[in-house]
Amino acid sequence: xxxxxxFLTYNQQMRKLRNEKGIICSGSSHKxxxxxxxxxxxxxxxxxxxxxxxxxxxxxxxxxxxTIDQLQAVKEFDENLRSFxxxxxxxxxxxxxxxxxxxxxxxxxNGNIPWYNTEAYSPSKSLQEKMSVIxxxxxxxxxxxxxxxxxxxxxxxxxxxxxxFKVVNFSTFIDLVRYSKTEVSHSLxxxxxxxxxxxxxxxxxxxxxLHWMRKIRNSCAHNERVxxxxxxxxxxxxxxxxxEKYFQLLRPGYIRNLEQKLFDLFVYFKYFLPIKEYKQFIxxxxxxxxxxxxxxxxxxxxxxxxxxxxxxxxxLDILLSLPKDEIxxxxxxx
Numbered sequence: 016x017x018x019x020x021x022f023l024t025y026n027q028q029m030r031k032l033r034n035e036k037g038i039i040c041s042g043s044s045h046k047x048x049x050x051x052x053x054x055x056x057x058x059x060x061x062x063x064x065x066x067x068x069x070x071x072x073x074x075x076x077x078x079x080x081x082t083i084d085q086l087q088a089v090k091e092f093d094e095n096l097r098s099f100x101x102x103x104x105x106x107x108x109x110x111x112x113x114x115x116x117x118x119x120x121x122x123x124x125n126g127n128i129p130w131y132n133t134e135a136y137s138p139s140k141s142l143q144e145k146m147s148v149i150x151x152x153x154x155x156x157x158x159x160x161x162x163x164x165x166x167x168x169x170x171x172x173x174x175x176x177x178x179x180f181k182v183v184n185f186s187t188f189i190d191l192v193r194y195s196k197t198e199v200s201h202s203l204x205x206x207x208x209x210x211x212x213x214x215x216x217x218x219x220x221x222x223x224x225l226h227w228m229r230k231i232r233n234s235c236a237h238n239e240r241v242x243x244x245x246x247x248x249x250x251x252x253x254x255x256x257x258x259e260k261y262f263q264l265l266r267p268g269y270i271r272n273l274e275q276k277l278f279d280l281f282v283y284f285k286y287f288l289p290i291k292e293y294k295q296f297i298x299x300x301x302x303x304x305x306x307x308x309x310x311x312x313x314x315x316x317x318x319x320x321x322x323x324x325x326x327x328x329x330x331l332d333i334l335l336s337l338p339k340d341e342i343x344x345x346x347x348x349x
Contacts, residue, residue: 023054025046025049025050026046028049028054029041029045029046029049032058032083035074036075036077037076037077037079037081038058038065038077038081038082038083038086039080039081039082039083040082040083045082045083045084048083048084048087049083052087052090056090057083057086057087057090058083058086060090060240061086061087061089061090061093061240062075062077062086063243063318064089064311064314064315064316064318064319064322065077065078065081065085065086065311065312065315066078067079067314078312078314078315080312081312081315084310085310085311085312085315088307088310088311089242089307089311089315089319092242092303092306092307092319093240093241093242095303096241096242096303097234097235097238097241098235099299099300099303100231100232100235100241100277100280101232101235101236103284103288103296104228104231104232104235104280105232106288107228107284107287107288108185108188108228108232109181110287111188111203111225111287112180112181112188113177113180113181114202114203114206114347115180115188115191115192115195115199115203116176116177116179116180116181117177117347118198118199118202118203118347119135119176119180119191119195119196119199120176120177121198122196122198122199123135123196126175126176129173129176130149130152130176130179131149131152131153131173133145133146133149135195135196136148136194136195136196137194137195137196137197140194144194145194148187148190148191148194151183151187151190152179152183152187152191155182155183155184155187156168156174156178156179156182156183159182161182163178164178164182185225185228185229185232185233186226186229188225189222189225189226189229192221192222192225193218193222200216200218200221200222201216201218202347203221204216204217204218204220204221206342206343206344206346206347207221207286207287207342208286208339208340208342209221209224209259209286212260217259219257220257220259223256223257224257224283224286224287227246227275227279227280227283228280228283230244230246231244231277231280241277242277242319242322242323243319243322243323244276244277245274245275245276245322246274246275246276247274256273256274256275256279258270259282261282261285261334261337262282264333264337265330265333265334266326266327266330268326269326269330272324274324276322276323276324277323277324277325278323278324278325279324281296281297281300281331281334282334284296285334285337285339289341289342290339290341293335293339294335297331297332297334297335300331301328301331301332304320304325304328305328307319
């Protein structure tokens with residue numbers, strides 16, 4: 016049986032880190048870190064930025080002077096990053112759900128064609144696609160434990176569109192946008208500036224943005240590591256990554272990279288957040304990164320930065336400075 020699998024007391028874990036891995040771990044404060052976080056969560060979870068190579072036996076070697084405090088600093092950064100990103104993603108999610116639900120009713124005879132009627136959806140979509148998304152939405156509503164959903168279920172003949180759009184899973188909401196009449200997706204594209212070079216609505220970009228937000232939101236909500244979240248190419252050479260206008264204005268490396276990373280989300284936020292909120296987002300993000308940079312070895316920080324998809328911290332300032340029109344919410348109505 017591998018020695019790593021045997022039970023080790025906290026003192027034995029500390030000796031293992033010092034003697035076998037060369038990670039500085041001693042004293043009551045370090046022991047407290049191990050007790051509170053757990054060996055696996057802090058060491059196996061956040062060791063990668065500090066790995067410098069392998070010894071003759073294939074065991075990892077670590078950057079000289081690495082301490083358990085530095086691993087904990089990366090862990091805390093990742094925890095804060097999850098909460099930070101979740102705040103902005105859910106803000107965008109709530110807004111787009113509300114706007115899509117409004118436009119859905121507006122283009123369906125002001126709600127007289129209900130959402131559970133296939134005529135409420137795009138005529139270019141198959142009956143199977145429309146029936147599938149309606150069935151999925153109804154299934155999720157029927158399982159909801161929310162008070163206002165149960166109230167409508169018991170006291171009204173139907174669930175309003177705005178409740179349906181609010182309650183269904185994020186993935187179902189995205190399908191609703193895809194299968195709705197073109198006015199729904201096109202109105203969102205025009206509002207947020209998700210347009211091609213000729214000013215036409217870029218629905219592919221809209222759906223791609225929402226799906227990547229969904230993926231990151233789910234990772235944040237399930238307490239998974241998020242700084243290194245990556246979507247790699249599938250067997251067909253596709254990542255779902257969309258190179259849009261802001262990527263074109265950044266250094267070429269952002270276009271050549273085929274993997275979707277957190278930096279893609281930072282770019283997408285430039286569309287969905289008003290200018291003032293986007294400035295605040297970038298300012299907070301940079302502050303978190305600079306704080307981490309001051310606590311860990313430079314090579315470890317470069318690893319974290321690279322895993323997030325940021326080529327250089329100055330690129331965040333460049334991204335912020337790229338021209339963007341303010342979102343004109345008052346023009347969303349007819």
